[in-house]
Amino acid sequence: MSHILLKGVEKIYPNGYKAIHGIDMEIEEGEFIVLVGPSGCGKSTLLRMVAGLEDITNGEVHIAGRKVNDLEPSQRDIAMVFQNYALYPHMTNYKNMAYGLKNLGTPKDEIDKRVKEVAKLLELEDLLDRRPKELSGGQRQRVAMGRAIVRKPTAFLFDEPLSNLDAKLRVQMRLVIKNLQARLGTTTLYVTHDQVEAMTMADRLIVLKDGIAEQIGTPMELYDKPETKFVGGFIGSPAMNFIDATLSSDFDEIQFQDTKLPLKTKLNSQSSNIIFGFRPEHVTLVDNSAMSLHVELVEHLGAESIIHAKLGETPITLRLNGHIEAKNGDTLNVDIDADRYHFFEKESGLRL
Amino acid sequence: MLVAPQIIITLVFFMWPASQAVYQSLLIEDAFGGNTAFVWFDNFKELFEDDHYIKTVGRTFFYSAMVAMLSLSVSLVLAAMADRVIKGTGIYRTLLIWPYAVAPVVAGALWVFLFYPTTGIVSTFLTSIGYEWNHQLKGDQAMALVVVAAAWKQISYNFLFFLAGMQAIPKSLIEAASIDAASPFKRFWTIIFPLITPTTFFLLVVNIVYAFFETFGIIHVVTKGGPANATEILVYKVYNDGFVGLDLGGSAAQSVILMVLVIGMTIFQFKFIERKVEY
Amino acid sequence: MIENRPVSTFISHAVLLAGVAIVLFPIWITIVAASHDAARLLQVPLPLGLGDQFYENLKEVIGKGVGNTAPLGLMLFNSLVMALMIAIGKIVVSLLSAYAIVYFDFKFRMLFFWMIFITLMLPVEVRILPTYEVVAKLGMLNTYWGLTLPLIASATATFMFRQTFLSVPDELLEAARIDGAGPMQFFFDILIPVSRTSIAAMFVILFIYGWNQYLWPLLITTDKNMVTIVMSIKTMMEALEELPKWHHIMMTALLAMIPPVLVVIGMQKLFVKGLTETEK
Ligand SMILES: Nc1ncnc2c1ncn2[C@@H]1O[C@H](COP(=O)(O)OP(=O)(O)OP(=O)(O)O)[C@@H](O)[C@H]1O
Numbered sequence: 001m002s003h004i005l006l007k008g009v010e011k012i013y014p015n016g017y018k019a020i021h022g023i024d025m026e027i028e029e030g031e032f033i034v035l036v037g038p039s040g041c042g043k044s045t046l047l048r049m050v051a052g053l054e055d056i057t058n059g060e061v062h063i064a065g066r067k068v069n070d071l072e073p074s075q076r077d078i079a080m081v082f083q084n085y086a087l088y089p090h091m092t093n094y095k096n097m098a099y100g101l102k103n104l105g106t107p108k109d110e111i112d113k114r115v116k117e118v119a120k121l122l123e124l125e126d127l128l129d130r131r132p133k134e135l136s137g138g139q140r141q142r143v144a145m146g147r148a149i150v151r152k153p154t155a156f157l158f159d160e161p162l163s164n165l166d167a168k169l170r171v172q173m174r175l176v177i178k179n180l181q182a183r184l185g186t187t188t189l190y191v192t193h194d195q196v197e198a199m200t201m202a203d204r205l206i207v208l209k210d211g212i213a214e215q216i217g218t219p220m221e222l223y224d225k226p227e228t229k230f231v232g233g234f235i236g237s238p239a240m241n242f243i244d245a246t247l248s249s250d251f252d253e254i255q256f257q258d259t260k261l262p263l264k265t266k267l268n269s270q271s272s273n274i275i276f277g278f279r280p281e282h283v284t285l286v287d288n289s290a291m292s293l294h295v296e297l298v299e300h301l302g303a304e305s306i307i308h309a310k311l312g313e314t315p316i317t318l319r320l321n322g323h324i325e326a327k328n329g330d331t332l333n334v335d336i337d338a339d340r341y342h343f344f345e346k347e348s349g350l351r352l
Numbered sequence: 353m354l355v356a357p358q359i360i361i362t363l364v365f366f367m368w369p370a371s372q373a374v375y376q377s378l379l380i381e382d383a384f385g386g387n388t389a390f391v392w393f394d395n396f397k398e399l400f401e402d403d404h405y406i407k408t409v410g411r412t413f414f415y416s417a418m419v420a421m422l423s424l425s426v427s428l429v430l431a432a433m434a435d436r437v438i439k440g441t442g443i444y445r446t447l448l449i450w451p452y453a454v455a456p457v458v459a460g461a462l463w464v465f466l467f468y469p470t471t472g473i474v475s476t477f478l479t480s481i482g483y484e485w486n487h488q489l490k491g492d493q494a495m496a497l498v499v500v501a502a503a504w505k506q507i508s509y510n511f512l513f514f515l516a517g518m519q520a521i522p523k524s525l526i527e528a529a530s531i532d533a534a535s536p537f538k539r540f541w542t543i544i545f546p547l548i549t550p551t552t553f554f555l556l557v558v559n560i561v562y563a564f565f566e567t568f569g570i571i572h573v574v575t576k577g578g579p580a581n582a583t584e585i586l587v588y589k590v591y592n593d594g595f596v597g598l599d600l601g602g603s604a605a606q607s608v609i610l611m612v613l614v615i616g617m618t619i620f621q622f623k624f625i626e627r628k629v630e631y
Numbered sequence: 632m633i634e635n636r637p638v639s640t641f642i643s644h645a646v647l648l649a650g651v652a653i654v655l656f657p658i659w660i661t662i663v664a665a666s667h668d669a670a671r672l673l674q675v676p677l678p679l680g681l682g683d684q685f686y687e688n689l690k691e692v693i694g695k696g697v698g699n700t701a702p703l704g705l706m707l708f709n710s711l712v713m714a715l716m717i718a719i720g721k722i723v724v725s726l727l728s729a730y731a732i733v734y735f736d737f738k739f740r741m742l743f744f745w746m747i748f749i750t751l752m753l754p755v756e757v758r759i760l761p762t763y764e765v766v767a768k769l770g771m772l773n774t775y776w777g778l779t780l781p782l783i784a785s786a787t788a789t790f791m792f793r794q795t796f797l798s799v800p801d802e803l804l805e806a807a808r809i810d811g812a813g814p815m816q817f818f819f820d821i822l823i824p825v826s827r828t829s830i831a832a833m834f835v836i837l838f839i840y841g842w843n844q845y846l847w848p849l850l851i852t853t854d855k856n857m858v859t860i861v862m863s864i865k866t867m868m869e870a871l872e873e874l875p876k877w878h879h880i881m882m883t884a885l886l887a888m889i890p891p892v893l894v895v896i897g898m899q900k901l902f903v904k905g906l907t908e909t910e911k
C-alpha cells in the first residue's frame with residue numbers, strides 16, 4: 001500500500017491562478033521523492049498542500065492510509081523543514097526542537113530523551129542552549145532538521161532546505177540528509193530547483209512545469225528516457241542539445257542543415273518536422289564526420305572540457321574528457337553515440 | 353472576539369464624541385444648556401466671518417512653521433555632527449533624548465522660570481544688556497517664548513530620526529564622495545542631505561502636527577494664549593471657547609474643522625509614506 | 632571612514648557640546664532651583680550652582696504638597712497609575728486587534744481597519760469637549776477609568792503592532808501550525824516573544840504619553856485627590872497673589888520629569904530602535 005497518495009490534486013489560488021493541474025502519484029513507504037522544476041512551477045504549492053498549509057482545491061491527499069484533506073497540519077503527522085528554517089528566534093535550540101512535542105503533551109523526560117538523542121545524531125549537543133541567531137547557516141539547518149526529526153513523523157517535507165547555504169556546505173548537507181533519511185527510513189518529499197541535488201538524492205523524482213507533472217521516475221529513467229523535451233533539457237548538466245531536424249520519408253534518416261544522420265531503427269512520427277536531442281557528453285571527436293562545429297569558447301575544468309560551439313546558428317555544447325586543445329574559430333568534427341539519440345515532437349515536445 | 357475591546361472603546365470614546373461634535377456644531381445652545389436650536393451651518397459661517405478666528409488660523413500656521421523650522425534646523429545640525437564623530441555618538445544621544453520625556457506643561461514651566469520677567473535668569477540677563485523682556489506684556493516675545501519651548505521639546509525626536517536616517521546611508525557612498533574629494537561640508541549638502549529628504553519630509557509633517565495639537569500644555573502654562581490672544585492657537589481656542597466661554601456650538605464647529613484638518617494631514621502623510629515604501 | 636582631521640572632529644564635538652549645553656540648560660536650572668530656598672530665588676541674579684535646600688524642599692513637597700494641593704506623593708501615585716493603565720491598556724488592546732487584523736480573515740475586517748484608521752487621526756485634543764460629555768454621562772469623571780479609557784483606543788499602537796506582525800515571516804506561523812500550536816498558543820508562545828522589542832518600545836512611548844497627559848486630566852478631575860503631578864504644576868503657578876513659589880514648583884517639575892526620563896534613558900536602545908524602525 002502506498003504511503004502518500006495524491007489523487008487528481010489541483011490547486012487554484014483565490015485570485016483564480018491555477019498553480020497545480022491534477023497530479024496523481026503513489027509514494028511508497030521510505031521513498032525519497034524529489035520535486036524539481038523551474039521557479040514558479042508549483043513545487044512549494046504542492047508540498048504545502050501535502051503539509052496542510054494550503055487548501056486542496058480538488059482531489060485527495062492520503063497519508064499513511066488516511067485521507068488528510070480536512071486535517072490540520074499538526075494532525076497529519078508530518079514535519080517540515082523550511083528554506084529559511086523558520087526557527088523560533090526567541091527560543092533556544094533545545095526549546096525549538098521540543099516545542100512540537102510539548103504541544104502534543106509528551107512527558108518532559110520523554111521530550112528530553114528524544115531531543116538529546118536527535119542532537120547527538122546531528123552533532124548539535126553543544127549548541128542546545130544557544131539561540132538560532134548564534135548559529136551558522138549550516139548549524140541552523142541542522143536544528144531545523146532536528147526539529148523535524150524529534151517528532152518521529154510518518155513523513156518529512158523539505159522546501160529547498162539547502163538553498164541558503166554555500167556550495168560546499170550544500171554538498172555536505174546533501175549527504176547528511178540522504179544518510180539520515182536512509183537510516184530513519186522515513187518517507188520524504190523534497191523540493192528543490194537544483195537538478196544536481198535532485199538527481200543525487202532522489203529515489204524517484206517528479207519534474208514539474210507550470211503545475212503539470214512532466215515525468216515521474218527514477219533519476220536514471222529521466223536521464224535515459226526523458227518523456228518530454230522539457231525534461232530532457234532540465235535534467236543533466238550541461239543541458240541537452242536540441243536541433244530542429246527533418247525526418248526522411250522512409251523514417252530512417254534525419255537531416256539538419258548539411259548533416260544527414262542514419263537511424264538504427266525507424267522512427268514513428270506523424271510529422272516530418274521533429275526535434276533532435278543529444279547530450280553534451282554523448283559525443284566523440286573524430287577526424288572526419290558529417291557534423292562539423294565552430295568553436296566559440298572552451299572551458300577547462302581539469303578533468304574535462306566544456307566546449308561551446310555552433311552548428312550554423314544553433315548553439316551546441318560538448319562535454320569531453322581530458323584537456324581539449326581548441327580555440328575560438330577552430331572547427332571540430334564530432335560523432336554522436338547512435339544509441340543516445342532523443343527525438344521529440346516539434347509541437348507538443350513529447351518523446352517520439 | 354479579539355477586536356471587541358478596541359471596537360467598544362473606539363465606538364464609545366471616538367465615534368460617539370465625534371458625531372456628537374458634528375451634531376453640536378450645527379446647534380446653538382445657550383450657556384445654561386436650556387434651549388437649543390438647529391442652525392445648520394451658521395456656526396461655521398460665523399466662524400469664517402469672524403476676523404478673530406481667521407487670525408487665529410493664520411497665527412497657528414505661523415507658529416507651527418516656526419516651531420518646525422527651529423526644531424528641525426537645530427536637530428539637523430546636531431545630528432550631522434553626531435554622525436561625523438566616531439566616538440561618543442551614544443553619549444550625545446543619551447543626553448539629547450531628555451526633553452522628549454518632559455511633559456509639555458513641565459517644559460513650559462521651565463521656560464517660564466528662565467524668562468520670568470522680574471527674576472528669570474535669561475530675562476534679567478537680557479534686560480541688563482538693554483533688551484527689555486516681558487512676555488507677559490509683549491505679544492511677540494510671548495510668541496517667541498512658546499516657539500522656543502515647543503521646539504526645545506521636539507529636538508530629541510527630530511535628532512533621533514535624523515541620526516537614524518544618516519546612519520542608514522551606506523558608508524561606501526560617503527567614502528566614494530570623499531574619494532571624489534568633496535569637502536565634509538559639501539558632502540553633507542550634496543550627498544547626505546538629499547538622501548535623508550524622506551526623513552526630513554516625514555519629520556516636517558510630524559512637527560507641524562505636533563505644534564498644532566500637542567503643545568496645548570506649553571501655551572496654557574506659559575501665556576494662556578495671551579497677551580491679548582497673541583499666542584492663541586486653534587486647539588487652545590477650542591478649549592477656551594468651549595470650557596471657558598461655554599460657546600458649545602462654536603467650539604464644536606472648531607473641533608470639526610480641526611478634525612478635517614488632521615484627517616487631511618494624516619492622509620497626506622500616509623500617501624507619502626506609501627510612496628516611500630514603494631522604492 | 633578613515634579621516635583624520637582633528638580640526639573638523641574638534642569642531643563637531645564643540646558644536647555637539649554646545650547643543651547639549653543649550654538643550655540641558657533648562658533642566659540644570661530646574662535642579663538648581665529645586666535646591667534653593669524661596670528667598671534666594673527672588674534675588675537677582677539667580678544662582679547657577681546648586682544650593683543646600685534640596686532635601687528640605689523634597690520633604691516638604693512630597694508630604695504636604697504646595698499651597699493647597701494634595702501631597703506630591705499622592706500625585707506621583709496618580710500619575711503612575713494613569714501612565715501604567717494607559718500604556719498597558721493600549722498595548723493589550725492593540726496587540727489583540729493587530730493580531731486579529733493580520734492573522735484572521737473576518738467579515739468586517741476592512742470596516743474595522745478603516746475605523747481604526749480614522750481614530751488614528753483624531754487626537755484627544757481635537758474632540759475634547761464631546762468626549763468630556765460622554766465620560767460625564769457615563770459617570771466616570773474623577774475616576775481612573777475616565778482618566779484612561781478615552782486615551783487607550785488611539786490607533787497608533789495598533790498600527791505599529793500591525794507593522795511588526797506583518798514583518799514576522801509567514802513560515803514561523805506555518806512551522807508553529809505543524810508543531811501543533813493553536814491560535815492562542817501561537818500568539819503567546821511565538822508572536823508576543825518575537826515582537827518584544829516593539830512591545831517594549833511601545834511601552835516607553837505610551838508610558839511617556841500617559842504620564843505627560845495634561846489637557847484631558849485637567850478637564851476630567853475636579854477632585855484634588857485625583858490630580859496628577861503634571862497638572863499640578865499649572866495649579867501651583869497660579870497660586871496667585873504672591874509670586875510663584877519657584878523652589879517648590881521646580882522641585883515638582885523635577886519630580887514630574889524624573890520617571891519618564893528614567894524610562895527613556897533606561898530603555899533607550901529599545902526605544903530608539905522601536906521608534907525609528909516602526910514609525911516609518
Ligand atoms: N498565494 C498565492 N496566490 C496566488 N498565486 C500564488 C500564490 N502563491 C503562489 N502563487 C503562484 O503559484 C505559482 C507556483 O508557486 P510556488 O510557490 O509553488 O512556486 P515554486 O515552484 O515553489 O517556485 P520557487 O522555486 O521560486 O520557490 C507561482 O506562479 C506563483 O506566482
Ligand SMILES: [Mg+2]
Nearest residue numbers: 043044045159
Ligand atoms: Mg518555492
